[in-house]
Structure formats: structure tokens, C-alpha cells
Amino acid sequence: MQTLKGKHIVLGISGGIAAYKSAYLLRLLIKAGAEVQVVITPNGKEFITPATLAALSGKPVVSEFFAANTGEWHSHVDLGLWSDLMVIAPATASTIGKMAGGVADNMLITTYLSAKSHVMVAPAMDLDMWAHPSTQRNIATLEHDGVEIIQPASGELASHLTGKGRMQEPEEILRRVELYFSRNESLKGKRILVTAGPTYEDIDPVRFIGNYSSGKMGFAIAEEAAARGAEVTLVAGPVSLQTVHPRIRRIDVRSARQMLEAAEEAFEVCDAAILSAAVADYAPEHCHVSKIKRENIDGLELRLVRNPDIAAALGASKGKRKLVGFALETDHEHDNALVKMERKGLDMIVLNSLRNPLAGFNKDTNQVTVIKSDGYEKEYPAKDKRDVACDILDELECIEGF
Numbered sequence: 142m143q144t145l146k147g148k149h150i151v152l153g154i155s156g157g158i159a160a161y162k163s164a165y166l167l168r169l170l171i172k173a174g175a176e177v178q179v180v181i182t183p184n185g186k187e188f189i190t191p192a193t194l195a196a197l198s199g200k201p202v203v204s205e206f207f208a209a210n211t212g213e214w215h216s217h218v219d220l221g222l223w224s225d226l227m228v229i230a231p232a233t234a235s236t237i238g239k240m241a242g243g244v245a246d247n248m249l250i251t252t253y254l255s256a257k258s259h260v261m262v263a264p265a266m267d268l269d270m271w272a273h274p275s276t277q278r279n280i281a282t283l284e285h286d287g288v289e290i291i292q293p294a295s296g297e298l299a300s301h302l303t304g305k306g307r308m309q310e311p312e313e314i315l316r317r318v319e320l321y322f323s324r325n326e327s328l329k330g331k332r333i334l335v336t337a338g339p340t341y342e343d344i345d346p347v348r349f350i351g352n353y354s355s356g357k358m359g360f361a362i363a364e365e366a367a368a369r370g371a372e373v374t375l376v377a378g379p380v381s382l383q384t385v386h387p388r389i390r391r392i393d394v395r396s397a398r399q400m401l402e403a404a405e406e407a408f409e410v411c412d413a414a415i416l417s418a419a420v421a422d423y424a425p426e427h428c429h430v431s432k433i434k435r436e437n438i439d440g441l442e443l444r445l446v447r448n449p450d451i452a453a454a455l456g457a458s459k460g461k462r463k464l465v466g467f468a469l470e471t472d473h474e475h476d477n478a479l480v481k482m483e484r485k486g487l488d489m490i491v492l493n494s495l496r497n498p499l500a501g502f503n504k505d506t507n508q509v510t511v512i513k514s515d516g517y518e519k520e521y522p523a524k525d526k527r528d529v530a531c532d533i534l535d536e537l538e539c540i541e542g543f
């Protein structure tokens with residue numbers, strides 16, 4: 142099936158040994174129906190010839206700012222506008238660094254800087270170069286800028302060393318490209334509320350009760366929902382994460398009460414809410430106006446009062462709207478999750494067990510079991526939280542009446 146029919150893809154190739162695989166990737170993209178324009182760096186041409194790439198793509202390969210024979214200027218701006226997706230494979234440490242720093246000294250980087258489309262990067266380098274703090278810093282910068290990183294695989298490298306740094310296989314890159322285009326519109330017209338992160342309950346001006354939630358799961362859900370076309374309201378507790386997608390409206394809050402207020406207001410116009418925040422169950426009855434002094438008291442008793450249950454509050458008035466909650470349990474996970482789903486009026490609960498070392502707070506991975514109110518259940522393997530976000534949204538999209 143021509144899954145990419147009519148799609149304009151800019152394939153950027155930089156100078157790494159994995160460039161030989163780019164010819165095969167190009168072939169796969171063309172076979173899937175895409176129109177592909179290759180942009181190659183000067184070093185890339187040392188690894189694969191423009192003649193091969195031009196023959197496979199049916200278009201002259203762009204590399205220099207000016208055509209050698211005619212002196213004609215190649216417009217990276219036009220290319221940037223033409224592209225529906227830019228894929229840079231392989232991306233060397235140098236290209237990644239230039240992208241992160243905006244060093245526009247070749248056509249690939251100028252095209253990247255003018256691209257209005259989504260950009261994917263498939264890094265390829267030796268394991269030590271990949272692990273180097275500067276590469277990791279640059280990767281983090283690109284992620285912050287909204288670039289999708291196709292993480293390199295582990296295995297044998299061109300240096301004959303073994304480790305992480307191999308470019309993903311062309312079939313896997315094609316799968317990510319197809320996924321990008323297939324997910325693009327599935328939530329168009331839907332409005333989704335996501336809560337994320339911890340809440341902080343103030344004790345005095347310098348102390349609070351909080352928890353280890355990083356907000357990564359909720360932020361990944363918000364990004365994925367927006368990428369699928371939804372209008373997203375993200376109510377976030379105190380976290381150090383950035384939002385990237387322009388369709389995410391972010392409301393920062395601190396306490397459970399503030400989160401309830403913001404969530405209730407946003408939920409009124411939403412079709413669904415996904416409540417991934419780790420809301421503190423209790424808050425100090427009073428927040429001291431000035432810092433509690435150690436020398437004034439021997440022991441200290443804090444009276445805590447129950448916080449509102451945001452999920453239960455939204456569940457009580459949800460009508461046809463769908464509600465997804467999370468359960469993080471240390472024991473009797475399954476039974477507790479079922480009770481929680483019923484009590485809070487959820488349509489679906491995402492269970493992650495703290496027993497699994499790949500699940501839980503402040504990790505990049507999660508391992509979940511999805512349970513729905515109609516009795517459906519599915520246990521997923523441990524995955525990157527961004528992939529878990531895809532699974533959760535796929536499951537939400539399948540709920541009848543959504």
C-alpha cells in the first residue's frame with residue numbers, strides 16, 4: 142500500500158558510514174509513494190554518491206548553495222516550505238551539533254533552519270561520541286526544539302566496537318515516518334485535558350509536601366495528543382519540563398486545589414481528560430505565614446487535611462466525556478485499580494506497578510496495563526514513555542462514544 146502517497150519528504154544525509162543505508166531508506170520511501178528530495182552534506186558525498194541518490198529519487202541531489210555549472214542558487218527556503226517532513230539519516234555528531242547551535246554552513250542545516258515541517262533525526266556514530274556529554278546536550282536541545290529523535294540502536298559499530306550508536310535500520314525509520322503521517326489527524330477536532338506532575342502543598346514559605354513525579358508521562362501524552370491534531374490543555378504541577386507543540390495550552394499550578402480549579406474549568410469544553418498527575422492526598426491545614434523556626438519548638442506536629450480528588454470530581458459530572466486515570470500501586474495492583482476506576486467514574490485506568498524497575502517516577506520508561514470499564518484489559522511491555530503515550534491514546538480512541 143502506498144502509505145506515503147503525495148507526501149513531500151526532505152531526506153538529509155550527513156557524512157557517516159551509515160550513509161550507505163540511506164540509499165535503501167530512500168528506496169523504501171519512494172516505494173511507499175513519497176516524493177523525496179535528497180539534501181546531502183559535503184562529507185556525506187564521500188560515503189555515497191549523489192548519482193545513486195539522484196537515480197533512486199528521480200531528482201537532482203542538493204548539496205551546494207550554488208550549482209557548480211550554472212551558478213544557480215539553491216533555495217533552502219523553498220525546500221523548507223515544500224517539505225511535509227524532514228528526515229536526517231544518518232545524523233552525525235557534527236550535524237547534530239550544528240543543528241543544536243544553528244550553525245548554518247551547509248545546505249542541510251540551512252534547510253533544517255527554514256523547515257516549517259516536523260523533523261526527525263536518526264543519529265549514527267561511535268558509542269563514545271554518542272555518550273559524550275556534548276552530544277547528549279545537543280540531543281536534549283533538539284528534543285527541546287521539537288525534533289523527534291530516532292534513538293540509535295546498540296550493536297556492532299563501524300569501529301568494530303560494540304555499543305549504542307548504530308543508526309536504526311531503514312525499515313524502522315520508515316515505520317516512524319508512516320506513524321507520523323498516520324497519527325497526524327486522528328484526534329483532529331477533539332479537545333483533551335491532561336494533568337501532569339506532582340502537586341506541592343505548602344507548609345510555610347520555604348517548605349512543602351511533594352512527591353517524586355517528574356511529569357514526563359503526562360507531558361508525553363500532551364505532546365502526542367497535540368501531534369494527532371487535538372487541542373490540548375495541560376494542567377501541570379511544578380515540573381522542569383518544556384512543552385513543544387503549539388496546540389498545547391499549558392496552565393501551571395502548584396497545589397491540588399489550584400489543579401482542581403484549573404482542571405474543572407478546562408474540562409467543561411473537553412471531550413476527554415487524562416489524569417496523570419500525582420496529586421498529593423493531603424495538605425497542611427494551614428500554611429504558616431512565616432518560616433517555622435527550629436529553636437521555637439521541640440517537636441512539630443502538622444495537621445493535614447484531605448485534598449480534593451480531582452478525578453472523582455470530574456467523574457461525578459462527566460456525562461458523555463471520557464475519563465482516563467492512572468494507578469501506581471505497590472500491592473494488590475489489579476484489584477485496587479478496579480476499585481479506583483469504579484469509585485472515580487473512570488472509563489479507563491492505566492496501571493503501573495512500582496515493582497517493575499522500568500516503571501514509575503522520574504524514569505524515561507514505563508510499563509503499563511490498561512483496564513477499561515467494559516472489562517477490556519491489555520498488558521503492554523516496558524517502553525519509552527513517548528511510546529506508552531501512543532498506546533494510551535490508541536486505547537482512548539477505541540473507547541466507544543469517544
Ligand code: C5P
Pocket residue numbers: 336397416417418419420421422448449450451452453465466467468469481
Ligand atoms: O487514588 P489515587 O491517587 O491512587 O488515584 C490515582 C488517579 O487519580 C490518577 O489518575 C490521579 O491523577 C488521580 N487523582 C486525582 N486527584 C487526587 C488524587 C488522585 O485526580 N486527589
